[in-house]
Amino acid sequence: MNFSISITYWSHFVVISMFALGLLGFLLRKNAIVVLMSIELMLNAVNLLLIETSMRTNTPEGIILVVFVITVAAAEVAVGLGIVLNLYRLKGTVKLDHFRNLQG
């Protein structure tokens, strides 16, 4: 099985775009839950890169790393959403603009 170079380029294009979209959402969106979703987008971009590299170079390490990433992501989302729930209890909103108590 030979993968043509164009497929690799397409794959890298998806990786870059997804990572960029995730970073953009993380930086620009105000809703805490959408920010968490953007983090997931970034993690998934990295997963795609890992799987692609792993399949192309025939090294199982990439896939093992993806398994670890998915596990950590699941835990991260659960904790993140727990924190968001607490924020909502505190102020009745999850817009990040309202949480600037630590801003000097």
Place this chain on the structure above:
Amino acid sequence: MDLTDLIITVVKTAVIYIGMIQVVPLMLIVERRGAALIQDRPGPNRVGPFGLFQPIADVIKMMMKEVIIPSQVNKALYLLGPSLVLLPASLVIAALPFGDFFSVFDKPYLLQVANIDVGILYVLAIGSLGIYGILFGGWASNNKFSLIGAMRATSQIISYEIPLGLAACSAVLWYGSFSLREMVVTQEGTLFGVIPNWGVFCQPLGFLLFFIAAFAETNRLPFDLPETEAELVAGFHTEYGPMDFGTFFMAEYMNMATMSGLMVAMYFGGWHLPWIADATLLQWLGSRNILAILQVVTVVTKMACFMVVYVWVRWTIPRFRFDQLMRLAWKNLIPLGLFNIVLTAVILYLKGAA
């Protein structure tokens, strides 16, 4: 893949899918007559002989009713809800093995839509998507009862997916394969020469966990908390009109059929008859295709038994309370599932050492 292959594959897929859809009208009458039998009343027996045409009457009624879309709903998601439930329920059927293989022009074709090498993961993965239809439909209805029903459905299905997955894990350990077909093939023969080498005898605890979790996954009594008519009107489908409700209904029955098919394949020997090897049967029958028909009949009969058990349980065991439901999952089933995995691993290790 030449033209014959393509035609045979398409026909096979169509036959399996259409066959599985017939579960819905059949179960309609079985459930209503079964309920009547258990409650000691006649049940629907007016339409046709023994009321056998009752499903047709029911469907005509649903189709003829006026479709009402409430004004307060989020229209896009409201309309998407029922199809989002039905789609995964139909997709899962692809992985179920209905028999070994049949041959046309001396070429073997599997009695399965797709022999996926990670079949059980596929079933669990696609099966877990049905929740979105309930969640989006319930939320889009803009009704408190619908929303509570959807929330309950979510927490229930997420919780019971864990025991389901753990039971599947120990089954995978035992059979050494993710493929449902491989699992069935491994179950041929007898254990110690006396009992059939079926999963239910090798993995009794795993089967029990899977069985209980399957009821919760399909939102059936005693776990139908998402649609308790006594407290939530009709739960997540309160705001839905006739055929939308019918779609939810179809999805529920198809999910039941898939779960039954899964239990048959994983724990009840799939297409194997107890104590009779496939090779012997082939000798008696003389033809591979007759054997294939017999295998399909075996699988369908086993599945039908499970469907009857579903109805039987529905009218026998009262509904759980929500905290009892959660306690059962998290405090009883999950520790048992983990214990089962360790037990299976130890037994396999001892078997390997001996």
Place this chain on the structure above:
Amino acid sequence: MREILFVIFSIFTIAAASGVLLSKSPVYSAFSLILSFFGLAGLYLLWGSTFMAMIQILIYTGAIVVLFVFVVMLLNLDTEKENSPNLLFWGISAGSVWVLSLILLRVLTRSIPSQLPVVPIDQLRTISKLLFTRYLWPFEVLSLFLLVMIVAIFAITRTGEIPVGGEKS
């Protein structure tokens, strides 16, 4: 055929991922996230990793996004609309972030040749063997991490109204 499918899935994934950012309501964001994860699962399949595709659907779409949707609907956040974005600002940010990611990717994959023949391996067996031999310690640390996370979530989300002895049974 393979190339065409690849392009279709790529465009689908990126379009859905931009939907996460651009939708005003978190519910639609979550919906786009589901679609985008499906696209990714398709890409994994095309790369030949059936196992990871199934894990992607099982864990990401089947569990993680369900949690997102659950919380969005529980808090009924749909009423909180954001102001319409400043297009110029967003455009400039998008461009610079994209270039940044491109540089990052180039640096990361510098040493990997762009075309290699692939020998299909018995993926599942290899991965599981490695997980329980060479990578046993990371695996065990991960399980400990999960345990800590479970305790942490309980500590974070409990309201303090439950008496110490637990709820009455």
